[in-house]
Amino acid sequence: MPLKKLGEDAFIKGLAERFKSRHPRLLKGIGDDTSVTAQAGGRALLATTDILVEGTHFRRDYTPAYLLGKKSLSVSLSDIAAMGGSPLFFLVSIALPPDIGKKFLDELYRGLADVSSRWGCRLAGGNTARTPDGIMVSTTVFGEAAEDEIVYRKGARSGDVIFVTGTLGSSALGLKVLGDHGPGSLKRGPYKGSVARHLDPEPRLKAGRALAESRLATAMMDISDGLALDLKRLCLESRKAAAVYLSSIPISEELKRYGEKTGRSPRLDFALTGGEDYELLFTSPEENIPRLSALSRKLSLPFTPIGKILSGRARRTVTVIGEDGSPFVLKRLGFEHF
Template sequence: MRVSDIGEFALIDRLAKIVSSEHPSVLVGIGDDTAVLEGGGEMLLLATVDAQVETVHFLREAITPQQLGRRALAVNLSDIAAMGGRGSVALVSLVLPRETEVAWLEHLYQGLREEAERWGVVVVGGNMARAPEHAVIDVCVLGWISRDELLLRAGARPGDLVLVTGTLGEAAAGLRLLQRADQAPASTVLLARLLTPTPRLPEAAVIAKSKRATAMIDLSDGLSSDLLHICQESRVGVRLWAERLPVTAAVQEVAHQCGETALDLALGGGEDFELCFTAPADTAETLARTVYDETGTPVTIIGEVLPQAAGHTLVLPGGEETVLKAKGWEHFKRNL
């Protein structure tokens, strides 16, 4: 049996059984966006790691080293944001072919520093090893969250509403443009969403401090896959309203040009790094408005949490209900 036979999530299950993360200091082990550890006091320690692999996550001709440095840190900070936390320090493991240009790496580190300074994170160490062919930039981030503000994938309850920050499908639209080498000026925003994503840390802080949200995840794989993780961990069902999904005209245009729909890109595109969270129906609108007032980022109510037996449904624009399927990114199944 090979990893491609079982896929990323079955593989995680198998490996997690071998290294049981049960320990008094581990509040959340393998299976959420970030591990949550006792920090000795009111604050809990957050730990996450995420690699950027050449030819899988990035192509050298499509991203500048500065952008790659920013991205490598930002995707980790998004996982910290998913818990409501803030980043503190980063460790960087570089696995490099011998031919790698020093200047390329220095530019990568300038990008890393830019993103780190933006969020008050310090790069405190790392590791280097030789790669046979392609570069890997693996970043580990540690962060903190107050014990009473921690948000997990588990916690959503029937009757809650589902909310999402920002807009969906822009990174996927950016990827389509990149694949077509489209240099239209309108593509700038979409490409930026793909190449230099913004972790929703301020939004996460407002959501966590409100203590109104019940579960949260960041959208790295795609809304459908990531929302189903909340459903799985919270043991609930969901009804998602396709018409409510926040997609821009630019995403609709790219989808149209590519023979896809904006709904496809919003549900399955991935890498938007928005936050998807749940909150009781009577507080969801106030929470959405608070996030917007304090950060300028719009928040949209896109669905409702149902009992687990109700399953996972998607209400199409015409009113027809279909099964909501995980269409997001999964490693070992497909690549760029």
């Protein structure tokens, strides 16, 4: 069966079945933002890996090498944030054609170094290889957390409120603007903030750690492939369903202006299914709202309630309630490679 017919999630589910035999210290393997391995003293090692492939995740003509380096590490750090962990060190492997200049590589590693320095995540090694065409950057990040503070995708409970950090949809708008107007849109134009969100995402490490330490989140993951698709994944791990209110999804002023100018729905077309926001999606009981509000103010980061967790007996895993109050079915939930 072709992968495009099978689908990415079904392919990964098959891998989990094939490799279901586990080491006794492996607390979580496939199925969450990172793997979790038990360590001495009640600590756990977190590990995650990502790959950015030219032509799939970025285009060289509008992606500065410096920002490619920053993004390649930031997206893996976002997985550590989603588990409530702190980063330790990382590996980076790069495959590239032989005609790439040294300046490009210097800038790419400068981007990696700046993100590494900011978050205290040190380079521990890596690999380089030659490709006939196109660049690939793979990062593997290791982090840690107290075993009893880790926040998995599987902990959502019926009645929990669904929250997101920050705003959604800006990265998807930034990608569209880059495709339409090229690299100049990063420094000029009405949507340069959204372009920056796409090329240089911010891993929510402080928020993830604070939510884990305070034990306010029952389930959590980062939003990489679109809110609707990632919420479905969280629900499946938790064996629950969810209702999301379209009008509650937070969006930026730039995205609002784009919707007003073009007539497109910024929440439906970008925030709900766009992907690469790298914000945190988490659930928490309603009685935690006052404490979450205080934490949000402390972090200077919005925590916005967007829906509710339902019992797993709901007809659909994720139901979207439109701005008129009626539920509707999404044709596409988010980004899948296959």
